[in-house]
Amino acid sequence: METGVPICHCGHESKIVTSWTDENPGRRFFGCKNYGRGSHCRFFAWYDAPLTPRARVEVVVAAAVVVAAEVV
Numbered sequence: 001m002e003t004g005v006p007i008c009h010c011g012h013e014s015k016i017v018t019s020w021t022d023e024n025p026g027r028r029f030f031g032c033k034n035y036g037r038g039s040h041c042r043f044f045a046w047y048d049a050p051l052t053p054r055a056r057v058e059v060v061v062a063a064a065v066v067v068a069a070e071v072v
């Protein structure tokens, strides 16, 4: 079955993970589903297009609004 999901170095379908680094907040990428669970597979491919500086700021602001709403 063709799902369009990249296959990682260990032969599994990769999964979509959301990045929360300062450089790429909220940006999604494909990563090995075994990463962090004993696998040394370092498969990595971006799912979302690169963020512009303007978009990056908006993502951070939106995340802050969500956090504030949950507190209240």
Ligand SMILES: [Zn+2]
Pocket (backbone or CB within 6 Å): 008, 009, 010, 011, 012, 032, 033, 034, 039, 041, 042, 043
């Ligand atoms: Zn893998």
